[in-house]
Amino acid sequence: MTELGSFGAGAYEFIPGVYQYSAGVKANDGFEIVRVRFHRPLTLSDGFSAAADHLKLVDRGVEAFCACELRSPAPFTEQGFTDFNKEYVGWLDKWGLTKDGKNPVARTNVCPEVDPPKKVSMYAFSYTRPAKSRKGGSFVVAGSGEAPEGKGSYKDFAIRPGDQSTEGMLEKCRWVLGEMERRMSALGAGWATATGAHVYTAYELHALMKGEIAPRGAAASGLSWHFSRPPVQGLDYEMDVRGVSAELVI
Numbered sequence: 001m002t003e004l005g006s007f008g009a010g011a012y013e014f015i016p017g018v019y020q021y022s023a024g025v026k027a028n029d030g031f032e033i034v035r036v037r038f039h040r041p042l043t044l045s046d047g048f049s050a051a052a053d054h055l056k057l058v059d060r061g062v063e064a065f066c067a068c069e070l071r072s073p074a075p076f077t078e079q080g081f082t083d084f085n086k087e088y089v090g091w092l093d094k095w096g097l098t099k100d101g102k103n104p105v106a107r108t109n110v111c112p113e114v115d116p117p118k119k120v121s122m123y124a125f126s127y128t129r130p131a132k133s134r135k136g137g138s139f140v141v142a143g144s145g146e147a148p149e150g151k152g153s154y155k156d157f158a159i160r161p162g163d164q165s166t167e168g169m170l171e172k173c174r175w176v177l178g179e180m181e182r183r184m185s186a187l188g189a190g191w192a193t194a195t196g197a198h199v200y201t202a203y204e205l206h207a208l209m210k211g212e213i214a215p216r217g218a219a220a221s222g223l224s225w226h227f228s229r230p231p232v233q234g235l236d237y238e239m240d241v242r243g244v245s246a247e248l249v250i
Contacts, residue, residue, distance in 0.1 A: 033127070139188075
C-alpha cells in the first residue's frame with residue numbers, strides 16, 4: 001500500500017513520485033480541489049504569475065497550488081527533459097512548495113501536434129480551498145505515459161517502444177490505465193468518483209476506446225482527447241484523471 005505524503009500548508013496529501021512532480025494529490029478532509037484552465041496557455045512566467053493572482057483573489061496562498069498542466073513545443077530528449085525539469089522545479093522552490101527533495105505538486109506535460117506553443121506554457125492548474133459541500137474526495141492524478149517513472153531512462157523501460165500498431169497501442173493503453181487505477185486507489189478514489197479524464201496521443205483512438213478505455217469505466221464521465229504527444233521522445237500514449245468540485249476558465 002502506497003504511503004501518502006502530507007503537505008499541510010496546502011491542505012492536501014500526495015503520492016510521492018519523482019523530484020519533478022508527485023504522482024497525484026487529494027484534498028484533506030474539509031477541503032476540495034478546483035481546476036482552473038487558462039483560455040489560452042501562458043508562458044511559465046506568466047502562468048505562475050496569473051495563478052498567484054487568482055489564488056490571491058480567492059483568498060488562498062500559493063501553497064494551495066497542488067497540480068498543473070503544461071504544454072511543450074515538442075517531445076524532449078531524455079537530457080532535455082531533465083534540464084527542463086530542473087528549471088520547472090525552480091518555480092516551485094520559489095513558492096516554497098518543495099522540501100528535502102520532495103515535490104507534492106502533481107503535473108501533466110504534453111506536446112500538441114497542431115499549433116504547439118513556442119515555449120513551455122501553463123495550460124491549467126488546480127488548487128485546494130475549504131469545501132463548500134460535504135462531498136469531499138477531491139483528487140488529481142498526474143499524467144503518465146507508457147513507461148515507469150524514476151527508472152533513470154524512459155526509453156529503456158517503455159512498453160512496446162516504436163510500436164504504433166493497434167495491438168501495440170492497446171498494450172500501452174492497458175499499462176497506462178493500470179497506472180491511473182493504481183494511483184487512484186492510493187488516493188482512495190476510482191473511475192466512479194472521477195469527474196474527468198484526458199488522453200494524449202497522436203494515434204488512432206477508436207480501438208483503444210472500444211477495447212480498453214470504455215470497458216474499464218474510464219470514460220463514464222466522457223473522455224477528452226488531446227491530439228498531443230507525451231513529453232519525452234519515444235512515448236506515444238498518456239493519460240491523467242481528476243475528481244474535482246469545480247472547473248473554471250480564466
